Amino acid sequence: MPTPQSEMSGHNPGADSGARPPLIELRGITKKFGGYTALDGVDLKIGEAEAVGIIGDNGAGKSTLVKVLSGVHRPSSGTMLFRGQKLTLGSPLDARRNGVEMIYQDLALCEDLDVAQNIFLGRELKKNFGPFRVLDRQAMTEAAANDIADMGLDFDVEREVGQLSGGERQMVAVARALQFDPAALLMDEPTAALSAEKIRKLWEMIGRLKQRGVSILLVSHRFTDILNICDRIVVVRAGRIAGEMMPHELPPAQTMAMMTEMMTGDTVGNGAEA
């Protein structure tokens, strides 16, 4: 881990700003898989419109943390609060009902449906046809085309998702999540398959979401993602929060070291995706 704990600040300005409770708060969250403790007493706050970056070694518990927040895993113990109210998430659908959307690493898209159908999956637009309510394909296609254009992209929303590049699929997954008007968007390694150009588009889009008041939780091994997107960086180590810091608190030399570490192992723009 590039940043020693002693250099991390303990404050949490995004979560503590104003009188309002944080959007999401975890208190003492523990998650055990059999005898293995993947999360061990995690306390975490995510403020309204705050972008929190999660970093940590392989196996530290980052994905487990995101899965607890998105209702995939039920914690073994601990409390989750949403806008100050205790909340138990039984499923990702529960999380969605509470305004928490997750972009999964496998993106959870239907390969044989087109982009518009994927974006509106589960929330299909309908119109009256005599006494019936039928799918309004035209309205969905137009709305999906607008969503994709809003993201600064240009591709045919009538193409099957199975024909798209990894980066285009990623953007479809984000567009789909946004249909649910989330208060928080959780992303686990969203740029792993993206080209440099699409990474920048994703950063811009996340910036716009933050301006609209959406909170972001981002797990990424790419420090450039974290430094470009996040207001606060939380370090997870062996299932615990090892510390946190603000991006501007990183000494320039350390920032450079982080970037260099990332660039040598995983250069932005050298990915296979076009």
Ligand SMILES: Nc1ncnc2c1ncn2[C@@H]1O[C@H](COP(=O)(O)OP(=O)(O)OP(=O)(O)O)[C@@H](O)[C@H]1O
């Ligand atoms: N469903 C599961 N059953 C058993 N063990 C699990 C399960 N999910 C995660 N673990 C274990 O919990 C630990 C934390 O896993 P997690 O996927 O959260 O780590 P991570 O920080 O996201 O790692 P990476 O950066 O490699 O993706 C690992 O040791 C992993 O093997």
